[in-house]
Amino acid sequence: MRELRIITMREFFAYFATPLAYVFLVIFLAGAGAVTFFIGDFFSRRQADLFSFFSFVPWLFLVLIPAVGMRLWAEERKSGSIELLMTLPVTTGQAVGGKFLAAWLFTGIAVVLTFPLWISVNYLGDPDNGVILAGYVGTMLMAGALLALAGCLSALTRNQVIAFVVGTAASFLFMMSGLDLVLSVFKGWAPPYVIDMISALSFLTHFQTISQGLLHLPALVFFATMIIVCLFINIQIVELKKAG
């Protein structure tokens, strides 16, 4: 635990050592404001809720989360510092977990900084704060799953740009796998149970379930499982890659 915490803190502060953290925070917050108020018709809906925010969060994450996750391992491999890290008295699991937690914590700060939206909606009306809380829980879970996925892909390459592009593409597939756009590729040749399985992997569907205020157990288990599986694969990739 001690080692995990130390690695998490190092990685977390590493975000703020480069302009990345500030660029990310500004773009995320400006984006969140823009989609909520302009595209999401926050005012003309005349509803005291954050529906317009939560319905656009997945699309902001699609681009921004791979940007947070891309450096986790690619940078370490490129600079060679992975050799330093992996010869310190820490396990691969602690290194993978620490990096993931740091990225998640950082994303959490960005999400928490959207609180003016919550204040606005409470000032303007009388929203169901339980639903809003569920929406935030869903947002964090989805962010975690996307980050774990991005971390995995980052471990495969020493090039951050590749990690970003592949990360975005993979996030897109997982996000959209419940929609016809992705499913139609499989329809016609894959058996129905495969199609059901693919559509069950959709981040979007599970996220929407939660953000409607239903802390639906299968959806929570889904994201938790995604995170654990991705971290496990991440550990395997790091071990395999350093073995040569």
Added chain:
Amino acid sequence: MTNLIEVDSVTKRFGAIIAVDDVSFTVRRGEVLGFLGPNGAGKSTTMRVITGYLPPTIGTARVCGQDIQTHPVEAKRKIGFLPEGAPLYGDMSVQGFLEFIARIRNLSGKHKKSRMDDVIERMGLAEVLFQRVETLSKGYKRRVGMAQAILHDPDVLILDEPTDGLDPNQKHHVRELIRDMGSDKAIIISTHILEEVDAVCTRALIIDRGTVVLDGTPGDLHARSRHHNAVVLRMKGDEANRAAKLLRAIPDVGSVEKLDAADGVSLLVVPREGKFVAEAVGAAVRENNIQVVEMHTEAGKLDEVFRQLTVGEEAA
């Protein structure tokens, strides 16, 4: 237990390439082992296996009795490692980086402070403490890498080319440091600067194409040289031919070679099988009244031995 490092028939393959082929050796407390070999001979790979970065294909390594494969974390606690090229976290300050290493190495309180102060002083990092690592010169980066490796005062130090990129003063300083620490630790340094072996090592190991080709003291290494115990005589040019003829007559002398020097001529008297001929040569010089300006015995040329043992490879 005196063997702090045990490398037990380690083989490492990368696909079809055999980087390290059945290498075994041990390093005792108090030994400084110089790890020599041409580029690509398997030095770094062996060091990476010992430090637990690379798993060996066959065999294993033990550090302070802890198997690096079955007890990696316990073994890694005992090791200070400077990886090749001294990679660091460039986005941290020197202070922040050393704090991170201290914490992960479980140093705390007064002990941490005294260790930090000690390495900062020893490596001369006080003036760059608050600079970001990536803005430092190559020499400073190497020193931060060294500081990181010795911070927890480990029993085992593994340094991959510790003096690479340092200026002559810094080189001297790092060698002194290694010699100082050598008495109560087991140290492996890899280098392709052969003088470094004489300067700091108590033992040398030459590795070529993945196998150990020599394991001995620097003295053994010198003894392998054709020039071991050779005698060099400097004299005026007109004396040289007469002298060469007389010297060749000495029983243990193999050959006498003429080398042109700046003022006059040097004769290189090479003995048979490294035998000690200086006395006989001295006697011959006196008896025949040859005017000699200078006379000295050679210890042997390391680069020559190195080339002999690692033929066919690019000499380092």
